[in-house]
Amino acid sequence: MKVALVSSEVAPFAKTGGLADVAGALPKALKQTGCDIKVFMPKYSTIDESKFELHYEYSIGEMPVRVGGIPRPVHIQQSTLPGSTVDIYFIDCPHFFDRGKIYTADWDEDERFILFNKAVIETLQRLQWSPDVVHCNDWPTALIPLLLKDNYNWDSMFGKTASIMSIHNIGYQGLFPLETLSRAELRPELFYPGGPLEFNGAVCFLKAGILFSEIISTVSETYAKEILTPEYGAGMDAVLGSREADLSGVLNGIDVDEWNPQTDKHLPHKYSMKNMEGKNKNKEYLLEHTGLQSRNDVPLIGIISRMVAQKGFDLIAESVHELMGMDAQWIILGTGEERFENLFRAIGQSLSHKAWAYIGFNNDLAHLIEGGADMFLMPSLYEPCGLNQMYSLRYGTVPIARKTGGLADTVQDWHEYLSQGSEVGDGFSFNDATGFALSSTVRRAIETFKDKKVWQKIQANGMQRDFSWTASAKKYVTLYENAMAKRHA
Ligand code: ADP
16 A cells, blocks of 8 residues: 655654654554555755755755746655655745744745645655555645545546545644735636535645545544534534534554663653652652652652643643642642733742742653653643553553543543442543642542552553554554555445
8 A cells, every 4th residue: 555644744754743643653554464555745954854864855956836827946855754764855946945843824834735735745646656645644744635636637547535634633724815815726616605615714734635535533532523513613613514424533653662661761760660760769860859848658740732722721720729738749840821820930939849930841841741740740621542541551651631632532431440449540630720620639639549549550550551553553544545445436
């Protein structure tokens, strides 16, 4: 099966979020299942050409790609995903991608990604490589299914190519003014109120992707159901509802080499499920280096997050007095909205014996918190998949999470399962998006922590879980097969 995976970000080349992790890891796992896979992304000026050994693709040379009526010169650079033999092609067009960042608020943001979408298709043509499936990810790639079926349908090499549209966060939809239609040379008759390209009066890339691809996926099963509702659908629920039969969720995997407590180079003390001594030592190390009181009898609760409303920081703010009054210690890492940053700065200063906050982005510290904390708090309002709760489970850092999206699919509440007669729980979770539900659940976790035997069982349950990409890649292959069957029909 030949698969072209297209993404505006791919780790480790360029990353703003979880999408890059998926685009960097999934292709390697797909290759291991036997897929013939090629990855496509823009060549941003921030990508280090020598470090990643990019080389010029002479077989293609200069390729003019028309956007807004102007042919822009495009060149292709090529490399492989680090640690693999997966080919990756970089669409090099400095006019659009030398901007210092991946996404911009520039007037020609639509043109940047129109060019990317068209150039991917034209690269496939020049490589004479006809994919069975094009796997598109989020709005920056969402015009490809339509372009293949419309603008490039003259080319028989795409006659059987199916498309799959993956949604990593429904909140980002690619909305642009009416001129975008002509810049992309899309048929104007596709744009009318309620039509396939129209959303709230704007041209919507994601809507086109949803309606013109064979299969739609998102990054957890629960999120796939949630985005069909007005509460979580960000206005796209009705459009998605029209494709409900073709929509499903596949949980992201995690990088199990990067996030492994037995080998994690960021941890002063390694540990495993069989020998947790290292975790206790990491906790001591954390407490000592943050100036928190050295207390082994109370839990250390970690937070690592973008500090934004999506991640449930309003709930934390609402119950902060309650939370800080509990017999626990806190370590908080994150950046984001100023009001939340200020809140945690203030807490760290006024309660310096029990709370420590680092406002910034720090990967070393993120690993250290996972390696040393007892619990991890993630009360998201919505969470398409979420990674940190999976890292936490793997590190025996028991997650406390709101039951939404990927959190609902990965964290199993200890008491809920216990009441059903089974000891499989690996965390604590709550439904209501209220400060009260959050603080009661944290209290429940703190109470449970006092029973060391039970706690060890909860930790062990989480540490045994398999979050590698292998299982998810197999599910994607099934989706690709479904997409191909639909296209051929
Ligand atoms: P999202 O992509 O919505 O931000 P995820 O849980 O899917 O949420 O992924 C967030 C990733 O970014 C995790 O790997 C997490 O450890 C990391 N991260 C978030 N904030 C920080 C920070 N301040 N410092 C270090 N790592 C962070």
